[in-house]
Amino acid sequence: MKPLTLFLFLLVVLLLTMSLEALVPSLAFLGQVHLVFFTIIFCFAALALPFFGSLFFGFITGLIEGLLVLEIHGQHVEIRLGWFIIFFMLWAFMLQLVSDITDGVRWELHSLGAGLCTATFLLGEFFLLSFSRGNFFITGEVFLLSFLSAGISLILAPLFYGCVQFWLSPPKQNSTTYLTPL
Amino acid sequence: MPRSRIFIVGALIGLALIVSFLNVSGLKVAQEKLLTFVAPVFYSSVFLKKNITEFTKHRMTLHQLEEANSKLLSENRELKTENLVLHAAADENNQLRNALNYREKSAFKLVPATVIARDNSTWWNSFKIDRGSRDGIAPDMVIITECGLVGKTSVVTPGLSTIVLITDESCLVASKVQGTSDQGICSGIRIPTGGLQLNFLNKLANLQAGQKVYTAGVSGGIFPSGIEIGTVKSFCLRELDGQAILDPTVDFSNLEHVFVIVGAKE
Secondary structure, rough: OOOOHHHHHHHHHHHHHHHOOOOOOOHHHHOOEEOHHHHHHHHHHHHHHOOOHHHHHHHHHHHHHHHHOOEEEEEEEEEOOOHHHHHEEEHHHHHHHHHHOOOOEEEHHHHHHHHHHHHHOOOEEEOOHHHHHOOOOOOOOHHHHHHHHHHHHHHHHHHHHHHHHHHHHHOOOOOOOOOOOO | OOOOHHHHHHHHHHHHHHHHOOHHHHHHHHHHHHHHHHHHHHHHHHHHHHHHHHHHHOOOHHHHHHHHHHHHHHHHHHOOOOOOHHHHHHHHHHHHHHHOOOOOOOOOEEEEEEEEOOOOOOOOOEEEEEHHHHHHHOOOOEEEEOOOOOEEEEEEOOOOOEEOOOOOOOOOEEEEEOOOEEEEEEEEOOOOOOOOOEEEEEOOOOOOOEEEEEEOOOOOOOOOOOOEEEEEEEEEEEOEEEEEEEEEEOOOOHEEEEEEEEEEEE
């Protein structure tokens, strides 16, 4: 598959995921944990796309996510849009480096990346929000919420990987590395 | 790292910094455009959810239908009786109002709306509704249900609006406690527990669990007076003030239909 086609396909999936994410209520039985799916798509794109495509995908992910969640109170924006963009570009850069080392997109790497990206994203958002509102505090619940969301993303990531893998190319026997870098 | 890569990274970081320093109006326009773009996804998913719910709801066995029918018949009889009693009460009420020259309080002009998307972030609490500027909605309008206060509108597009819920820490409401002269500022809690906090209470306020809290309706504020917010769950003293933890009256997890106050009824 051509990188541009994959880029556009993943972009459409990302937009759909971000919109559908807003339709799923937080899980009351898990302490109001919010499900984060878009990091799964982002991590896959960051691993599978070439360097420039990966960074640009990070840029777009940050831009859309920032615009979707940001709250503007009068003339005050709590978290600058640039933070979202730089955060996802940084993750895209790191995942590209790892992808170069492993010479392909491994499902374990994708899963771990999605989990860690979700956790760092939520914690980063909380810290910035705390600094912006002026009263910084951190409790176990903050970590619990972040890591539970991350855990759910980590578990769901192989499902997405499997679906895309099945669509892109039939699985080869005795191999866990199906996708080669484009 | 090749030079071209360094150049690309630099260009993208530069672009990110430019976006970062966009002014608020530019950011609002971008947010409105994006919400308008993704609005069809929200609408179609609500339509799909409604159809699935209707389909599963209407699949009943004959036995279940018989049961439902007999239940409805008995409810009907009950309501008819109740209606008769209420008619008599209404007549009496009207007579008393006329006698006292009672001036009816101006009611609100409400626009009904359906929740089409839930909060899409862990640390912010917001909903999206299917009404926008086309229906006369503007930013900072109050959202209520028959149970109580829900929140206020923030970003408004032609067909969709974002509501900041009272469970969000940034939504501040001047509040008063039922049966006392105590007033405070009610807001959500940053860590989403579903509860509310009532801060800046008098240290001498001795609030009891179960007391109701209403909007105070301060001048210049957006929330009108007398809308129920929640009930006191606990009260504690802090160094400078008293703080109460409230249970919101509205069940936000099952909220589907809300009303937007667009003004006072003429």
